Amino acid sequence: MNQEAFLTLFTPVQDKMYRFALRLLSSKEAAQDAVQEVMTKLWNKRERIKGYTNPQAFAMTMTKNYCLDQLKLKQNNTMRIVHSNYEDQGRNPAAIAEVKDELDxxxxxxxxLPEQQQMVLQLRDIEQQExxxxxxxxxxxxxxxxxxxxxxRKKIREELLKVHRYGIA
Structure with missing residues (x-):
């Protein structure tokens, strides 16, 4: 596999890899490093990748494994979501603040949530993977x-209902 074919195959998934790494590592720099490291490993395995039915899923698996290894090394179990699809579309400042508070x-x-639930939510609801x-x-x-x-989703819904019904945060 040449460089052009490699880039054509993996450039579209690079943003997903970054967001997933960011979700797991909670640091932009660590997520960028993770993607760079995984891309290097993918490049080194480029000849074997031809045989995979879904190279993008393989890249995501490698990203997950790399990030989990990093978390184990650092004993860092804090996970945060920093990605949001919210765009300001001319809403008033009060509405924007309310949406931001809700997202926070x-x-x-x-x-x-348990780590596994966080990863599933990230991949399905944010990355919109099948x-x-x-x-x-x-x-x-x-x-x-x-x-x-x-x-x-049920846990999130229950917690949101508590706040909206009783004002408990």
């Missing part, structure tokens, strides 16, 4: 992915 609260809830891809990346069955996602 959802991030706090997600930080309290269940089959998530199953490959996390080495779980699609049924287990659906159950994990359901439990994570």
């Amino acid at each position: 609260f959802v991030r706090k809830i997600m930080d309290q 269940f089959k891809e998530i199953a490959e990346v996390l080495e779980m069955s699609e049924t287990a992915i659906r159950v994990t996602l359901s439990r994570a």
Whole structure:
């Protein structure tokens, strides 16, 4: 595989790799380093990658494994979501502040979820990957992915309802 074919194959997934690494490592610099390291490893394995049915899922799996290894090395179990798809579309400042507060609260809830639920939420709801891809990346069955996602969403929904009904944060 030449450089052009390699870049054509992996450039589209590089942003997903970064956001996933950022989700796991909570640091922009660490996430950038992780993507760079994984891309280097992919380049070194470029001849073997031709045989894979889904090279992008393989790249995401490598990103996950690299990040988890980094977390184990640093004993850093804090995970944060820093990615948001919110765009200001001419809303008033009060509405923007309200949305920001809501996103911050959802991030706090997600930080309290078990690691596996956080990863499934990140890959499905933020990265919008298919269940089959998530199953490959996390080495779980699609049924287990659906159950994990359901439990994570339920926990977030329950916590949001507490705040909206009772004002408990």
